[in-house]
Amino acid sequence: MWAVLVEELRKYYGPVKAVDGVSFEVPLGEVFGLLGPNGAGKTTTVETVTGLLRRDQGRVLVLGFDPLMNPSAVKSRIGVQLQIAHLFPRLTVLETIRLFGSFYPQRRPAEEVLALTGLGEKARVFVDKLSGGQLKRLSVGLALVGNVEVVFLDEPTSGLDPQARRSLWEVILTLRREGKTVFLTTHYLDEAEKLCDRVAIIDQGKIIALGKPRDLIAEHFVEKAVEIPRSEVRETNALTGIPSITRVSVDDEKVTLYTLNLAQVFVDLGQLAERGYLALRNIVVREATLEDVFLKLTGRRIRD
Amino acid sequence: MTLFWFFVFPIVFMLIFGIVFGRDGAPSVFTVGTVDEEGEITATLGKSDLLRVFQEGEISSALRALRAGKYDLVIHIQKGKVMLYYSAQNAGKAQALEGHLKSMLLEAELRREGRTPTTMVEKILVEIPHFRQMDYFLPGILAMALMQLGLFGSLDFVSLRERKIIRHLGATPLRRELLLWSEIMVRMGVSFLQTGLIITAGWLFFRVQVPESPSFLFWVLLGSATFVSLGYCIASFTKTIESAEGIIQMVQFPMMFLSGIFFPPEMMPESLRLIPRLLPLSYFGDALRHTMIGIPTQFGLTNDLLILLGWLGVSFFLAVRFFRWE
Numbered sequence: 232m233w234a235v236l237v238e239e240l241r242k243y244y245g246p247v248k249a250v251d252g253v254s255f256e257v258p259l260g261e262v263f264g265l266l267g268p269n270g271a272g273k274t275t276t277v278e279t280v281t282g283l284l285r286r287d288q289g290r291v292l293v294l295g296f297d298p299l300m301n302p303s304a305v306k307s308r309i310g311v312q313l314q315i316a317h318l319f320p321r322l323t324v325l326e327t328i329r330l331f332g333s334f335y336p337q338r339r340p341a342e343e344v345l346a347l348t349g350l351g352e353k354a355r356v357f358v359d360k361l362s363g364g365q366l367k368r369l370s371v372g373l374a375l376v377g378n379v380e381v382v383f384l385d386e387p388t389s390g391l392d393p394q395a396r397r398s399l400w401e402v403i404l405t406l407r408r409e410g411k412t413v414f415l416t417t418h419y420l421d422e423a424e425k426l427c428d429r430v431a432i433i434d435q436g437k438i439i440a441l442g443k444p445r446d447l448i449a450e451h452f453v454e455k456a457v458e459i460p461r462s463e464v465r466e467t468n469a470l471t472g473i474p475s476i477t478r479v480s481v482d483d484e485k486v487t488l489y490t491l492n493l494a495q496v497f498v499d500l501g502q503l504a505e506r507g508y509l510a511l512r513n514i515v516v517r518e519a520t521l522e523d524v525f526l527k528l529t530g531r532r533i534r535d
Numbered sequence: 536m537t538l539f540w541f542f543v544f545p546i547v548f549m550l551i552f553g554i555v556f557g558r559d560g561a562p563s564v565f566t567v568g569t570v571d572e573e574g575e576i577t578a579t580l581g582k583s584d585l586l587r588v589f590q591e592g593e594i595s596s597a598l599r600a601l602r603a604g605k606y607d608l609v610i611h612i613q614k615g616k617v618m619l620y621y622s623a624q625n626a627g628k629a630q631a632l633e634g635h636l637k638s639m640l641l642e643a644e645l646r647r648e649g650r651t652p653t654t655m656v657e658k659i660l661v662e663i664p665h666f667r668q669m670d671y672f673l674p675g676i677l678a679m680a681l682m683q684l685g686l687f688g689s690l691d692f693v694s695l696r697e698r699k700i701i702r703h704l705g706a707t708p709l710r711r712e713l714l715l716w717s718e719i720m721v722r723m724g725v726s727f728l729q730t731g732l733i734i735t736a737g738w739l740f741f742r743v744q745v746p747e748s749p750s751f752l753f754w755v756l757l758g759s760a761t762f763v764s765l766g767y768c769i770a771s772f773t774k775t776i777e778s779a780e781g782i783i784q785m786v787q788f789p790m791m792f793l794s795g796i797f798f799p800p801e802m803m804p805e806s807l808r809l810i811p812r813l814l815p816l817s818y819f820g821d822a823l824r825h826t827m828i829g830i831p832t833q834f835g836l837t838n839d840l841l842i843l844l845g846w847l848g849v850s851f852f853l854a855v856r857f858f859r860w861e
Binding site: 281283303306307311313315316317318319320331334335336377 | 698699700702703704705706707708709710
C-alpha cells in the first residue's frame with residue numbers, strides 16, 4: 232500500500248491551472264520532497280492531497296482512503312503543517328500543543344513535541360507573541376503531535392534562520408528513523424537533496440522530473456559545473472562554441488558552464504582571460520546539483 | 536475582556552435605570568388655571584385630589600401662563616360654554632379632564648333642576664399585585680442581555696473564520712461541527728451565568744423578587760437559543776467581522792428600544808405600536824416578565840412560545856443552510 236497515491240490530479244482557479252495533471256506515489260516510510268519555485272503548485276498539491284481543498288479532477292488516496300470521501304479516516308492518521316499557521320492567538324504554545332493533541336486518537340507527549348521543535352523555553356508564551364520562525368516550528372510540532380503515520384510539511388524551513396533550519400532537518404531525520412512517511416515541499420534544493428529519498432520537481436502545475444536526487448542529477452548531468460561571477464564575464468558570447476563546454480547558462484549573478492573535461496575547460500578559459508573576455512579571480516568548480524537540473528529543465532533558477 | 540463588559544453592561548444599565556426611574560411615581564396631578572366669573576365650578580374642581588386649581592382673572596394672562604408651562608390646562612368658564620385650552624403634550628390630560636368636566640356639569644345641571652342622577656357609578660378597588668417600575672424593568676434587562684450575548688456571540692466564530700483558524704483546524708481530525716457546538720454550548724452556559732448575575736443584582740439592589748417558577752429557566756433557554764441562532768444566521772450571511780458587527784448592531788439596537796422591554800408599549804405613539812409585535816425580543820420580554828415576576832402577559836404565553844419557536848426554527852434553518860466554514 233502507498234502512503235500517498237496521486238493520479239492525474241487537477242485543480243484550477245478559473246483560468247489558472249494551479250495543479251495540472253500531477254501523478255506520483257509515495258511508499259510508506261519514505262521522505263518525499265515536492266520541489267519547485269513559488270507558485271508552482273506545491274501548496275495546492277498538499278492541500279488537495281490532505282483534503283483541505285476539493286480537487287477538480289483525478290484520484291487521491293492517502294493510506295488507502297480518499298480524503299474527500301473519508302476525511303476522518305485520513306485526518307486521524309496524518310499530520311499537516313500548513314505553510315501559514317492560523318492558531319488561537321491567546322493560547323500558549325503548550326496549550327496549543329495539548330489542544331491539537333486532543334484531536335488525535337494517539338499522541339506524542341507535549342514535552343516531546345516541545346523538545347523536538349526546540350520550543351521548550353516558549354512553552355508558556357502566547358502564540359501571538361511568537362516570532363515567525365517560532366510560529367513555524369510550532370506549526371511543524373502540531374503536525375507531529377498526533378504521532379501520525381504520514382506527516383505533510385509545507386515549506387517547513389522557509390523563513391527560518393540557518394540554525395533553526397538545521398534543527399528542523401534533524402526532526403525530519405528523526406521521523407524517518409521512526410519509520411514515518413514524510414511529504415515535504417520546499418524550494419531549497421540543498422534541503423531536498425539532503426533529506427529526501429525521492430523528489431518530484433514541479434513547475435507551473437506539472438511534474439517535470441521525479442526520482443532519487445542522485446539519479447536525477449546523473450540522468451541530466453554527467454558534467455561538472457564551473458561558476459564564474461557574472462560581473463567578471465565581459466562577453467558571454469565568447470563562451471559558446473568552445474568544444475569543452477557542453478552547456479552555458481547565464482543569470483544576473485553568475486555564468487555556469489558544464490563540462491566533461493575540466494582540464495581542457497581551464498585551458499580554454501585561460502585563453503579567453505588572456506584575451507580580456509573574462510577574469511578568473513572567483514571561479515568555483517562543483518558537482519552538478521538539483522538546481523542545475525531545474526535550470527536545465529525550465530531555463531530558470533528556482534528562486535527567481 | 537469582551538465577555539466582562541457583556542456581563543457588566545446590563546448591571547450598570549439596571550443601576551442607572553433603577554436610580555432614575557426607581558421611585559414609584561405619584562399619581563400625576565393636573566395643574567389647571569381657571570377663568571371663572573361665577574366661581575362655582577372652580578370651587579367644585581378645587582375639591583378634587585387630582586387637580587391643583589389656580590384662579591386667574593383674565594383669559595389672556597391664563598393663556599400666557601399655559602404657554603410658559605405653568606399650567607397643564609386652562610379652563611375658561613362662561614355662561615353656557617366651557618372652553619378647555621391645552622398644549623399638544625397635554626392632549627391626554629385634556630381628554631381626561633374633558634370627561635371629568637362633562638360629568639360634573641351634567642350633575643350640577645341635574646341638581647339645579649332638583650333631580651339626582653339615577654345611575655350612580657361606584658368605584659371598587661380590586662387587589663392586583665403592585666408592580667414597581669423596577670419589576671417591569673428587570674426582566675427587560677435580562678431579555679436584552681441574553682439577546683446581546685446571543686447575537687454578539689456569533690462574532691467569535693466569525694473571527695475564528697476570518698483568521699482562518701477554522702481552516703487550520705480543518706487539517707486535524709477535529710470535526711468542525713463539534714467546534715461549532717462547543718461554541719454554542721459555551722454561549723448557552725454564559726447566558727445562564729448572566730441570568731444568575733442579573734437576578735442576584737436585582738434582588739440585592741432593588742429587592743426584585745427572585746423567580747420561583749422553574750418554567751422561567753425554560754424561557755431563558757428558549758430565548759437564548761433563539762438569539763444565538765439568529766446570531767449565527769447573521770454570521771452566515773456576512774464575510775467579515777466588521778460587516779457582521781454592523782448588521783448585528785442594526786438588528787439589536789432598534790430591538791432594544793422598540794420591543795417594549797423597558798416600558799409598556801402603551802407609552803409608544805399609536806403609529807409605532809405594530810413594531811413591537813414584529814420583534815422576537817418583545818415576546819421574550821413578555822414571557823420573562825410573566826414567569827419571573829408574575830406580571831400579566833401582553834401577548835399570551837402560547838403566542839410567546841409559538842413566535843419564539845418560529846424565530847428559532849427559521850433562523851436555525853437559514854444558519855445551517857447558508858453556513859460558511861471558510
